[in-house]
Amino acid sequence: MRFFQRRLFPGGIHPADGRDKALTAGKAIRLFRPAQVWISMEPVPGARCEPCVQEGEKVRRGQKIGEPRDFAAAALHASLSGTVAGLRAGKGVCYCAIRSGEEQPPLIQKSALGCMDPGSFDRAEILAALREGGIVGMGGAGFPAAVKYGTEAEIDTVLLNGAECEPFLTCDERLMIEQPAAVINGALLLKKAASARRVVLCLEDNKPEAVRALHEALRAAPQMEPEEISLRILPARYPQGGERQLIQAVTGREVPSGGLPADVGVLVSNAATARAVAAVLLDGEPLTSRIVTVTGGVREPCNFLAPIGSSLQELIAAAGGPVSRENWVSLGGPMTGRCIARNYSGESELGFVTKTTSGIVLLPPARRRESPCIRCGACATACPAGLVPWKIDFADREGDAALCGRLDADACIACGCCSYVCPAGRELTRHTVSARERVRALLRERRDA
Amino acid sequence: MAECAPYLRENRSTRAVMGEVCAALLPALAGAVWFFGLRALWLTLVSAAACVLSEWLFQLLARRPVTAADGSALVTGLLLAMSLPASAPYWAAAAAGVFAIVVVKQLFGGIGSNFANPALMGRLFVMTVWPAEILQSPLPRTLPADALSSATVLAAARAGEESGYTLRQMLIGEIPGALGETGKLLLLAGFGYLCLRGIVNFGAAAVYIGSTAALCAVFGPEGLFTGDFLQNLLGGGLILGGCFMLTDYPFASRRGRLLCALAAGTATAWFRCFSAYPEGVCFGILTANCLAGLIGLLERRHVYGKGRTFKFFRRNPS
Numbered sequence: 001m002r003f004f005q006r007r008l009f010p011g012g013i014h015p016a017d018g019r020d021k022a023l024t025a026g027k028a029i030r031l032f033r034p035a036q037v038w039i040s041m042e043p044v045p046g047a048r049c050e051p052c053v054q055e056g057e058k059v060r061r062g063q064k065i066g067e068p069r070d071f072a073a074a075a076l077h078a079s080l081s082g083t084v085a086g087l088r089a090g091k092g093v094c095y096c097a098i099r100s101g102e103e104q105p106p107l108i109q110k111s112a113l114g115c116m117d118p119g120s121f122d123r124a125e126i127l128a129a130l131r132e133g134g135i136v137g138m139g140g141a142g143f144p145a146a147v148k149y150g151t152e153a154e155i156d157t158v159l160l161n162g163a164e165c166e167p168f169l170t171c172d173e174r175l176m177i178e179q180p181a182a183v184i185n186g187a188l189l190l191k192k193a194a195s196a197r198r199v200v201l202c203l204e205d206n207k208p209e210a211v212r213a214l215h216e217a218l219r220a221a222p223q224m225e226p227e228e229i230s231l232r233i234l235p236a237r238y239p240q241g242g243e244r245q246l247i248q249a250v251t252g253r254e255v256p257s258g259g260l261p262a263d264v265g266v267l268v269s270n271a272a273t274a275r276a277v278a279a280v281l282l283d284g285e286p287l288t289s290r291i292v293t294v295t296g297g298v299r300e301p302c303n304f305l306a307p308i309g310s311s312l313q314e315l316i317a318a319a320g321g322p323v324s325r326e327n328w329v330s331l332g333g334p335m336t337g338r339c340i341a342r343n344y345s346g347e348s349e350l351g352f353v354t355k356t357t358s359g360i361v362l363l364p365p366a367r368r369r370e371s372p373c374i375r376c377g378a379c380a381t382a383c384p385a386g387l388v389p390w391k392i393d394f395a396d397r398e399g400d401a402a403l404c405g406r407l408d409a410d411a412c413i414a415c416g417c418c419s420y421v422c423p424a425g426r427e428l429t430r431h432t433v434s435a436r437e438r439v440r441a442l443l444r445e446r447r448d449a
Numbered sequence: 450m451a452e453c454a455p456y457l458r459e460n461r462s463t464r465a466v467m468g469e470v471c472a473a474l475l476p477a478l479a480g481a482v483w484f485f486g487l488r489a490l491w492l493t494l495v496s497a498a499a500c501v502l503s504e505w506l507f508q509l510l511a512r513r514p515v516t517a518a519d520g521s522a523l524v525t526g527l528l529l530a531m532s533l534p535a536s537a538p539y540w541a542a543a544a545a546g547v548f549a550i551v552v553v554k555q556l557f558g559g560i561g562s563n564f565a566n567p568a569l570m571g572r573l574f575v576m577t578v579w580p581a582e583i584l585q586s587p588l589p590r591t592l593p594a595d596a597l598s599s600a601t602v603l604a605a606a607r608a609g610e611e612s613g614y615t616l617r618q619m620l621i622g623e624i625p626g627a628l629g630e631t632g633k634l635l636l637l638a639g640f641g642y643l644c645l646r647g648i649v650n651f652g653a654a655a656v657y658i659g660s661t662a663a664l665c666a667v668f669g670p671e672g673l674f675t676g677d678f679l680q681n682l683l684g685g686g687l688i689l690g691g692c693f694m695l696t697d698y699p700f701a702s703r704r705g706r707l708l709c710a711l712a713a714g715t716a717t718a719w720f721r722c723f724s725a726y727p728e729g730v731c732f733g734i735l736t737a738n739c740l741a742g743l744i745g746l747l748e749r750r751h752v753y754g755k756g757r758t759f760k761f762f763r764r765n766p767s
Contacts, residue, residue, distance in 0.1 A: 010751070015457055167457060244753060257754035328456055335455040363456045371516065374463055375561045377700065385753040408752045416455035423461045430453040 008249035011384035012237040013417050015335060016167035018206065023301040024170045024293055029178060030304050032318055037079050037309030041066055041094040043354040044142040047073035051096055057084045062286050065096055074144040075134035079288040079307035095352070098309070111282035112182040115221035118189050121281060126193040133280030134287045139270035140332065142356040145277070149193040153262040158199040159250055160187045162271040163234065163241035165204060166333025169359045171291040172271040174303045176210035179275060180217035186274025187229065189281055194267050199229050202250055204236040238335065239415040243268045245384055257411055293359035294319040297327050312350040312360055321346045327362040334361050335416040368425035379418035379428055385411045389418035389428040396435040401442050409435035410443065466648055467520025473639030474527050474693065480622050480632030484589035485535035489628050495539045497526030499546030507555045521560050525549055528568035531629025531689055532731065534586035541579055545571035565738035566694050569731050586625040601626050602684030603727040606677050609670040612684070619683040629689040640692035649692070652703065653710040658682065658691040660714030661721070661733070668722040681721065690730035705748035712744060713737030
């Protein structure tokens with residue numbers, strides 16, 4: 001019973017009843033074959049790439065089309081074989097459009113067939129492959145894996161994040177069910193890349209089928225030491241899949257404020273990242289596609305294996321289109337995603353799949369009127385970072401950055417738990433995140449002074 | 450402005466929370482009507498109407514957003530009636546309601562900004578202004594009129610006498626007292642419902658009720674350890690106060706909530722044992738309300754990644 005459940009991290013909520021994930025969890029991943037893709041040259045703000053192809057040039061899938069220019073950028077590859085239809089600028093970002101001209105060669109996935117011995121690769125080799133393959137963290141931040149795993153810090157544990165605590169999303173769950181071997185191969189390669197002692201596959205207990213699939217794949221694996229790779233099943237609670245919360249739940253360590261997981265000897269990577277790592281090293285296939293959950297108010301909710309740069313509008317249409325005309329479209333899960341359209345009925349272009357697009361969720365409008373805080377304290381109970389959001393909310397509305405700092409607003413992880421539980425419908429998350437930015441600006445100012 | 454995540458919200462509003470609290474009070478109200486007659490119902494209606502109407506009128510006149518329909522004034526009205534005896538005059542109930550809403554709640558900024566529980570402040574107001582009317586309580590109508598003295602159980606316990614009421618009578622509420630001091634089992638049923646719905650805090654209520662009864666048993670009328678634990682537990686308004694009135698100030702930690710409950714329990718026991726009044730719940734909880742800010746200084750929060758943050762007398766650099 002969840003009432004008496006032992007808590008591995010404080011706070012947290014149970015935002016959904018399981019029906020949300022059931023929309024897509026039982027369905028096989030479908031292939032999505034667009035006629036054209038638009039690949040953003042700045043997929044994450046501040047991570048630009050320089051196009052290295054010309055308009056009209058013929059490209060094959062996997063050919064490099066963008067050289068990283070910033071520290072946080074990763075190489076981009078053509079996700080279709082075809083012709084570069086144009087380099088056009090949209091919303092200040094350069095897109096590279098590729099029209100599929102020819103038959104797409106089928107993907108050969110050795111990496112998904114069974115667990116392999118990663119011993120033949122050494123660390124430098126793996127890091128070089130991560131860099132060349134354009135591998136980024138596919139859980140949300142999109143930080144280049146080569147930079148993250150190239151850390152000088154001593155790492156003892158790699159956590160493979162398969163918690164997927166966001167409601168509605170099932171892309172990692174389906175991946176672990178359908179390609180457990182690829183995930184395990186990737187996990188072992190990442191462990192090697194970090195020179196870590198062990199890798200732990202972390203799942204929540206609401207994914208029994210994925211747990212079974214991984215178990216079976218591990219059992220079939222040759223001479224794998226249990227202390228090297230293990231499976232950890234956690235009681236489902238949001239935000240378990242938050243990097244810091246996962247570290248706390250599995251290892252009991254806390255990442256210091258303003259620090260990185262590497263500071264406590266841990267690196268966390270998403271299950272989808274592991275699959276991409278296995279593909280680039282074992283199949284020589286750079287990161288050109290990802291699994292995207294299209295769910296919520298669409299006629300046939302499903303997971304798609306979509307090339308990077310696929311149009312979101314076409315994906316929604318492939319999932320049967322919106323059921324009603326009144327939809328909010330969330331890019332990413334409903335707790336932390338970005339609302340990219342309101343009253344969406346399927347007519348307009350929304351944007352394109354990037355390496356970090358985990359899902360598109362169509363939700364009924366959730367407009368609320370804010371009413372006064374009733375001091376129930378529910379937000380403080382739900383906060384996994386141990387903050388008191390209602391106080392920070394007032395401080396931010398007053399614009400008092402110093403008070404926000406004393407209330408430790410910089411520890412906010414923007415998980416959305418406080419807004420979720422607030423009976424007065426207050427926008428606590430928005431204001432706490434804004435307070436966090438105020439405090440960070442203040443800290444920067446102090447450091448520079 | 451762009452819409453802000455999360456796009457899922459728990460299906461719970463202020464009005465729904467208040468509605469559930471009202472529903473949880475209904476069994477005890479029904480019990481009061483059974484023991485004290487229909488007058489108990491009319492008194493409750495007068496008190497609730499006074500609270501809701503005065504909130505509506507004040508907000509209208511003060512040109513504030515009208516929130517009289519959010520149910521919080523209704524809860525105040527019900528709790529206020531629960532703390533009055535069935536023989537209280539209707540005008541006293543109305544006066545208490547207006548005082549609670551206008552002076553204690555609205556003048557301090559409305560819902561969430563009141564410094565103390567408005568219902569208890571309303572009761573304190575009429576009790577000090579018209580003590581003769583409020584401190585008398587009638588016998589339940591199920592008892593023969595001359596069977597027992599109409600002194601409350603607590604008054605008897607304080608004097609060191611046997612009150613003459615059995616444990617069963619105290620549990621079902623067949624004793625003289627305020628409307629909500631009677632049906633203990635019915636109150637606990639409503640409280641259990643609120644606990645299951647996650648609206649109230651079980652720990653704080655348990656600490657408050659337990660500490661008061663235990664301290665009263667220790668500091669008895671004839672020296673140490675001569676008090677009656679059960680009579681103190683079940684004889685007065687302790688269950689009502691602990692379950693419904695111990696305003697849950699939103700302390701950031703369990704520790705803060707429990708400390709506040711302990712302070713309220715200690716204060717209540719002190720008033721019961723050493724003041725001129727046998728009943729101390731009202732004073733005790735109001736004392737803890739006033740101490741809430743101070744107790745907040747003793748609170749500890751554990752902020753992720755920052756180690757333990759002590760808030761104890763942290764200076765305000767502004």
